[in-house]
Amino acid sequence: MPSQRKTPFRPRQRTEISQAFNDGVVKILAVTDGASGGFLPSPTLSERLKLCYQERKLGIRRFYDAKQNQIHVERVIRVPKQQQNITNQDVAETEDGKLYRIDLVQPVPDSYPPCVDLTLTEYSQGVIEIKPVPPIDQEGGDGDA
Numbered sequence: 001m002p003s004q005r006k007t008p009f010r011p012r013q014r015t016e017i018s019q020a021f022n023d024g025v026v027k028i029l030a031v032t033d034g035a036s037g038g039f040l041p042s043p044t045l046s047e048r049l050k051l052c053y054q055e056r057k058l059g060i061r062r063f064y065d066a067k068q069n070q071i072h073v074e075r076v077i078r079v080p081k082q083q084q085n086i087t088n089q090d091v092a093e094t095e096d097g098k099l100y101r102i103d104l105v106q107p108v109p110d111s112y113p114p115c116v117d118l119t120l121t122e123y124s125q126g127v128i129e130i131k132p133v134p135p136i137d138q139e140g141g142d143g144d145a
Contacts, residue, residue, distance in 0.1 A: 019111050021052035021080060027093040028086055028102075045091060045099075049084060053077040056117060071103060072122050081107070081114040092120055099123040 034044030056076040066073040092100045100120035
């Protein structure tokens with residue numbers, strides 16, 4: 001009689017749902033000030049965590065609620081919960097090198113392993129739009145002589 005394949009042991013509760021994190025790897029980056037004291041702040045990114053993630057469906061309600069607040073939600077991913085908390089001050093970098101701002105961190109109840117959903121928005125930190133200043137008339141007149 002062949003032996004049955006054994007599954008890994010985990011605590012059994014009827015309400016838990018197993019999660020698979022097989023869609024890719026995401027880096028969680030901390031934003032710190034890299035400038036010397038007294039100088040203009042210069043945001044720098046340093047790696048805090050590297051996690052596997054599962055891509056989640058971006059619901060129509062979440063999409064339009066964000067639109068009402070002028071936020072463009074690009075993705076929602078699910079990652080395992082860590083001892084180091086992930087906050088909305090952090091930045092996420094996916095495997096393709098694209099940076100996202102973490103807009104919302106939501107714990108997921110009744111899941112195994114414990115996990116959180118991260119709402120990712122477009123990252124535009126450090127992109128400064130420079131508008132040209134119109135020239136000032138030195139003579140003070142309207143230009144008609």
